[in-house]
Amino acid sequence: MTETRVTVDLGLRSYDVVVGEGLIDRTADVVGPSLTRPFVAIVTDAAVAKFQLPRLQAALARGGIRHETIIVPAGEDSKSFAHLENLLERLLAAKIERRDTVLALGGGVVGDLAGFAASILRRGVAVIQIPTTLLAQVDSAIGGKTAINSRQGKNLIGTFHQPRLVVSDVSTLETLPRRELLAGYAEVVKYGLIDDAPFFRWLETTGPAVLAGEAGARREAVVACSRAKARFVALDERETSGARALLNLGHTFGHAIEAEMNYDGRVLHGEAVAIGMAMAFDASVTLGLCPAADAKRVKHHLATSGLPTTLSSFGTTGSAAKFIRHIAQDKKTSGGRTTFVLVRGIGQAFLSGDVEEHHLTPLFERALAA
Ligand code: GLY
Numbered sequence: 001m002t003e004t005r006v007t008v009d010l011g012l013r014s015y016d017v018v019v020g021e022g023l024i025d026r027t028a029d030v031v032g033p034s035l036t037r038p039f040v041a042i043v044t045d046a047a048v049a050k051f052q053l054p055r056l057q058a059a060l061a062r063g064g065i066r067h068e069t070i071i072v073p074a075g076e077d078s079k080s081f082a083h084l085e086n087l088l089e090r091l092l093a094a095k096i097e098r099r100d101t102v103l104a105l106g107g108g109v110v111g112d113l114a115g116f117a118a119s120i121l122r123r124g125v126a127v128i129q130i131p132t133t134l135l136a137q138v139d140s141a142i143g144g145k146t147a148i149n150s151r152q153g154k155n156l157i158g159t160f161h162q163p164r165l166v167v168s169d170v171s172t173l174e175t176l177p178r179r180e181l182l183a184g185y186a187e188v189v190k191y192g193l194i195d196d197a198p199f200f201r202w203l204e205t206t207g208p209a210v211l212a213g214e215a216g217a218r219r220e221a222v223v224a225c226s227r228a229k230a231r232f233v234a235l236d237e238r239e240t241s242g243a244r245a246l247l248n249l250g251h252t253f254g255h256a257i258e259a260e261m262n263y264d265g266r267v268l269h270g271e272a273v274a275i276g277m278a279m280a281f282d283a284s285v286t287l288g289l290c291p292a293a294d295a296k297r298v299k300h301h302l303a304t305s306g307l308p309t310t311l312s313s314f315g316t317t318g319s320a321a322k323f324i325r326h327i328a329q330d331k332k333t334s335g336g337r338t339t340f341v342l343v344r345g346i347g348q349a350f351l352s353g354d355v356e357e358h359h360l361t362p363l364f365e366r367a368l369a370a
């Protein structure tokens with residue numbers, strides 16, 4: 001059985017990301033050494049429970065690990081105060097003790113909610129992330145960001161709480177709806193665009209195999225992204241020096257798009273990031289920073305993979321101003337100025353505070369009209 005371990009190097013809080021096929025069926029072996037007693041609370045959602053929960057429960061039972069299971073509703077609405085409170089009460093009722101472990105089985109929503117609950121329950125219990133979406137395996141399950149949403153915006157209330165282990169079973173991607181797989185693929189492409197041009201080139205040829213489910217290609221992509229994410233997190237755990245902020249390529253534009261669409265599911269996070277990355281390249285070309293040929297190559301790869309690169313694909317109407325007003329509330333805004341991730345080319349991202357409103361308006365107008 002092939003598995004790869006990637007270490008997130010954070011001194012005493014270092015942990016491994018284990019990537020392989022069929023890992024959930026070997027959960028007891030994989031997570032056992034990280035537990036202080038043979039008891040865990042599984043947190044998952046109704047959609048993931050259907051396919052992956054029986055596998056996980058059977059594997060734990062085979063290994064003699066007792067478990068309680070808490071199922072939260074699927075979807076972004078679960079990242080709320082009400083669901084957090086409910087989850088915390090249920091974890092306490094399940095008699096989770098200070099040294100016990102929560103297993104977060106699911107995509108970004110479950111990982112963020114269960115991770116946040118674990119970080120504040122009894123002043124902090126361990127969480128092991130078992131991501132089941134491409135987006136969570138290559139990004140959100142690694143690095144310890146946890147959050148719920150506020151009326152003011154997405155992910156505005158949360159903590160940094162590093163997991164004790166991340167178990168990325170790539171066979172879970174086989175049951176992932178195509179659209180969600182593609183949305184996760186946008187975050188895969190992101191790593192190539194930030195600082196790894198050879199990886200982007202590899203995706204131009206091997207991306208179709210990753211999306212088609214070719215096991216080796218999929219595993220290689222998840223391992224490469226896990227290594228990249230581990231590197232950024234180790235460099236800048238709390239996003240203070242700027243290194244980790246590069247992971248926000250496409251996200252400032254993307255969040256504005258998601259917010260304007262009220263997070264109502266019309267656009268998935270990864271789809272908004274794909275449009276946002278195309279916009280970041282467009283902005284960089286307009287500012288004379290990036291060759292137009294690179295922007296064209298990026299758009300071409302995203303589009304031929306099946307991802308949107310413009311807002312027009314969503315039938316959105318209205319003015320650029322509607323999108324721009326969401327940018328001020330973004331977490332990347334400080335002292336009224338927003339930091340954008342721009343590029344000097346493929347694999348050459350950098351942070352910039354030089355994007356002004358008069359730059360944004362034509363950018364959004366082009367994205368709406370294209
Ligand atoms: N998803 C970006 C980060 O973890 O920093």
